Amino acid sequence: MVFSSYVFVFVFLPAVLVAYYLAPRKLKHLLLTLFSYGFYGWANPAFAFLMLFSTAVDYRCGLIAGRRDAGDGTRRAALVTSIVTNLGLLGFFKYANFGIDNYNALVTALGGDHLQWETFFRITLPLGISFYTFQSMSYTIDVYRRHAEPVRNFVDFACYVALFPQLVAGPIVRFREIADQLAERGHSIANFARGVSFFAFGMAKKILIANPCGKIADVCFEAGSLTVVDAWYGIVAYSFQIYFDFSAYSDMAIGLGLMLGFAFPKNFDSPYLSQSITEFWRRWHLSLSSFLRDYLYIPLGGNRKGERRTYVNLMTVMLLGGLWHGALWNFVIWGAIHGVMLAVERRFEKDSLYRRLPAPAKMLLTFLIVTIAWVFFRAPTLGEALDYLGAMVGLGPQTAGGPMIAGLIYQPYYLLVMAVAAGVVWLAPQTWDYTRRMTWPKAAWAAAAFATALAVMMGQAFNPFIYFIF
């Protein structure tokens, strides 16, 4: 189910809120869990059982790993079971097709067509599996490390894993970040109102900015040919789309969390204001970057094992981070570009690449690098990514009809949306800051944004969030 859909806004959400606030305290988590499973199963009911399986395994492993009287071997076995189960599920559902396709391509290239492995089915990717397996796995790791106490109540743990606001696209909420709130949290009209503000602005970002920018990007990426200007315009539109789409989801998730009494951490910190790639990763998808730092980069040795090892670790983290987004070489290349940039910036003492430039130029240069890397993120195949990059430097194919896309992408409506997007990216305050103190004009603005977004939503086609597929 998508937040920006009729069924969510007008059926699911009112039902959840009414049931949640009417339910006695003891039943609130059970209710939230049931609703969350309904929310998740909406796309494919069978996958709700997959999540239940993963949850049950981690719950049990957490209990064992957290036992004070258990030996190291037992605790470690519980940890390994949890990691193997979660990564196994992730590997099977997310990377099996990728592995088979690459194997077939390899044997074909080597002249062994007869060795191709023909599968009679293609594995369907369960929505949000990358998010909930990481989240669930982080619990066992934290418990094993004694950074968190194990949960004694299965419903509480299932509620944590399945909590619908952040289930399918994050923020990845680590158990220790939310453990206290599962045990005890307050509900207030002020928090509810702030949640409404977050949700309203998130909805507006998604419907009024991300989707129209996505339309421009779609048209450009699907065009048979592009002028240089159109190609750049299209990829900048995608840069805006992915930021507004994902940060909108995070805002809506945080807003829904607040309505239900939870405080989820920030996931974006104005990333396009970054003046280096290093800074970008301190501002973009914070819950993933901090997860990768804490559970991968630091255990690999971080920057404590010498310069060369630090670069290897950075590249490893970014390559795996890229692959986490999807089973495509494009994502690996995207991760590699960021990994190389992080290593280069570190090699030349962090920001030295940009040191002599004025701040706006640093920001622009960073945005340029990030935007070029998005080409690999957006293009469906490596070939199409290279074609698109070719078009950005005037080397793309030319067709008679291609230039016609100008009639759409430069319509006043889309130019206005792009201008608003740029304004919000570089000039507007973050939702966190804007909603901290709400005055009457701000409240009226939030209400108007929400009402307008809802009205426009009804005319838009099904537009799932980009990160749903990861």
Place this chain on the structure above:
Amino acid sequence: MASLSIERERQAREEVGVTSYSRGVKWFLSAFFVVTVAGGTVWHLALDLVDTPRPWPRILDPTRLLPATEEVRAVAAEAGWAAALKAANDRMGTNIADYETDLEDGSPVIDALMPTVNAVVTDLLGGSTESVYRGRDGWWFFRPDIDYVTGPGFLTPRPRVEGAWDPLPALDEFHRALNERKIALIVAPIPVKPSIYPERFSTRFEGAQTAIQNPSYAQFLARLDDAGIAHVDLGAVLWEARRTEGSVFLTTDTHWSPVGVALGAAALGEAIERMGVSWERLQVSHARTPTEVAGRGDTIAMLDLTRRAPETVTLQRISRDGQPWAPQPNAEVLLLGDSFTNIYALPSLGWGSGAGLAAQLSAALGRPVDALAINDNGSYATRAAVAAGIRRGRDRLSGKKVVVYAFASRELAFGDWRTGYTYDEP
């Protein structure tokens, strides 16, 4: 490391702690939100109950999401419980999708808001919607038509698209089958509006010298030639005529104008005559009666902009011996078509009747014409209908000398070019 995570948690908790809303603002925001989301539901529920009184509103009926027990049991009996579980899951997925569609189709909120929203987006902000693109000077375009022209070549293999993407095998199969029955085939892709009026969509095409086609179009025609399949390039005909004959497409509709239809029919008629068919029936004369018709184009209908002034066109209604023209099942020419054939023939399309492509072709040839036209899926619907008719003992091809297969050229890129039909004489 632990401190980093605690830092993020602390920030989040502290952030909530510093929320500062006045009493009025927090109540206003909360009430506004609750009334908005619940209001839409209550409105829908009330309407649902009033329309079809029942104890439990349809939109809150969870049982409709569940698969039918008998269906699951039947699959279990036949293929085992694993297959039954999969079938149940698939059925539930379908029910969920149907529920969402019903919910949105029956929504009074959507009905009430859509015309205004579309008017604001298109008229006030100069934008487009999902399926309808705003052109210049009051012209409107259907999205797939633009996609066909701007997109990659349709002969480029597209393994991700469902169905058969290559039109050539289907056309070749049809051609061979007709050839065996000594029936000639003429393939006539009808150009889409942006092919003929590209400058009405983008200023970049002012001064264009030729119809703008998909990059694969020329190769497609060459492959038809290689396969010995006759074809008519209506794009070239309409492009030439647009300068001398007036508008060959409607401004608010996806389809061609009555002028365009007449020109298309004339070109098809000439192509048929050039084939040197040995007709068994004598020519007949038809009368043309000019009739003004006002209609709102399909693009305007898609936008729900019902208050717009209608577009007026003059049809040339065809009649014979004082009787309105009608397809003749025993005619020697069969026209297979889609909505480009049905416009001005089917009153439900909103542009009158008696002046469609079949009637105009009949008048151009001076011969009766049989017609089978299905609005959608021009890539296979009529071929499938002909094959199904033969299977049921109604051979639409019996006594035919020529079959004209006309379809919107966008079908070349987006149609499902299924093969496997048989057209043998019963």
